[in-house]
Amino acid sequence: MSLIAKKSGVSTGSIYHYFDSKEAIINELYRGIVRYNGQRVLEGFFTDEPIRTRLERAWEQLIRVSLEYPQGFQFIEQYSFSPYIRQEVKQESYSGGWCGPMDKLYADAIREKLFRADIDPHVMVQMHYGSLLYAVKGAMNRQWTVSDELIEQLIQSCWNSVALKETG
Amino acid sequence: MSLIAKKSGVSTGSIYHYFDSKEAIINELYRGIVRYNGQRVLEGFFTDEPIRTRLERAWEQLIRVSLEYPQGFQFIEQYSFSPYIRQEVKQESYSGGWCGPMDKLYADAIREKLFRADIDPHVMVQMHYGSLLYAVKGAMNRQWTVSDELIEQLIQSCWNSVALKETG
Amino acid sequence: MSLIAKKSGVSTGSIYHYFDSKEAIINELYRGIVRYNGQRVLEGFFTDEPIRTRLERAWEQLIRVSLEYPQGFQFIEQYSFSPYIRQEVKQESYSGGWCGPMDKLYADAIREKLFRADIDPHVMVQMHYGSLLYAVKGAMNRQWTVSDELIEQLIQSCWNSVALKETG
Amino acid sequence: MSLIAKKSGVSTGSIYHYFDSKEAIINELYRGIVRYNGQRVLEGFFTDEPIRTRLERAWEQLIRVSLEYPQGFQFIEQYSFSPYIRQEVKQESYSGGWCGPMDKLYADAIREKLFRADIDPHVMVQMHYGSLLYAVKGAMNRQWTVSDELIEQLIQSCWNSVALKETG
DNA sequence: TATGAATGAGCCTTCATTCAT
């Protein structure tokens, strides 16, 4: 808290005027980052382009934001499964972030017989998020670099993992 | 530390008879869990069965251990990218756990033209680990349950994500 | 620290609001005592009286302060050769305390042929300080008492130890 | 204690078989060092040579031992005025070390009218010890070096500080 | 509202001492 006070140029006392506790700050920050990431990932998402185009653009933007702004991603990762974030905030994050729209896009892809129908779209999204995240984490740990080529390959892999038709 | 002392029924002083510091305990625990998970995941791994059989068995066992023993997985996840674990321990974990053998299996799969050759096998493993992990995490968060059917579907998805030939 | 907190009627946390560490407190205390002792010893020092008068007055005041306020002297003695006191503080103490002016007075005494010239004035001061200190320490240990007469004798002895001319 | 056990190749338990407590060890060590220093300082002391010869030899040997074996001197200095050493041990140290014989020598010097008679020989010894000790301490602190010449000058100063007749 | 000094429980760690073997 004292660090937050120092960095923000405010006294600790003032912080408690606006927030109930440290937990409240973390929750609010979580909300904020989810919203920001959502905006970035969903840029150009709500168009009438083909599903594949929109899906690939979203995942690419997710990768790019995570590389560009790793602290935010680490923060979300650290807390997304933690009881420190209130259930209410997590639920709001579903609709307020990229998860909800992405789920719907996957549901559409299934409905249009692009993706197999026997896996819950929610599970698919989570799966794909995990695979991209771990590829990026490996890169952050300096085990490899994330080239444009790799980004394309990763997203292709996601698509192929659940696609019904053979694709490049 | 006082919690560890209490839970293990020893005094805090006694802990320091066996470990240099809290950090040493965490590192040792990390080592132990990695070794245990490695053994569980690699059960029946070193056979002359087809690559696909061995790969699927390993991932299935990984999922089952992670469900059966979630604390261990959360622990590894929390620390695997943390500087709190000494580099030496991390390196030892690569060979002492399931990562090293799995990497080799993926390299074999590439060599035998089962998997595409343009993605580093190390990256593939990490990707697949991420996708399975996040599917399981979702389940732990009580968003869905991991049925035998889902396990099969998840592993299939992993295979398909990088497979060269069309498969079921 | 907890003792300091208790004696000073504040919480341990408050102490750390004003000092970085225990070491910082000890250093600050050292500085303070050196300054105080310096003031007491150097009362009436910077006059145009004869060297001997000023020297004897200073040593007498040193003895009197050390008797009146023994904790301070023990503290300085305990730490003056300890690495716990930062070099910077020690150096500042030389000029901020009585040592620097006393050294200069001894150098003057040598220049005026009152004292032998073959011993470094710095060594002389240290020698005399040691002899007075141990006489006082013996008294503190209740082995003898420090009468006005003894004080005079001690200071005479110091003078005679390095004086060039025979004196009473 | 554990350090003592390690350095001496004995278990901590065994130490408590021979000593009641850490305090007992420190007291015993104090006794031992006082005895050792006493032997070194009093080498060639009990002869029928002139008082001055014997006195100068003793002080010189004290300086040399303190330079050669500084840990012992620091130890004695640290504890000689501390309540941690039992009164009984301190008293025994008076007779068992160099203090007692030196006091007697000073008493003789007074009786033979070499030294002034108005200062308690015990005080004189303490004074001289203090002056030599602080000269050596200054040297240990790397402020100056103790040459053979300085040793002679220091001892001369001690003599002159209380001598009745003019001497070199 | 804003401040920042004050709080005190809790953190990890040390170490003289004990005691079952």
Next chain:
DNA sequence: CATGAATGAAGGCTCATTCAT
């Protein structure tokens, strides 16, 4: 006699939180 594992009070320090101003 010897061992060394076990003890637990005490050490210096941190930090989320409170409250008088």
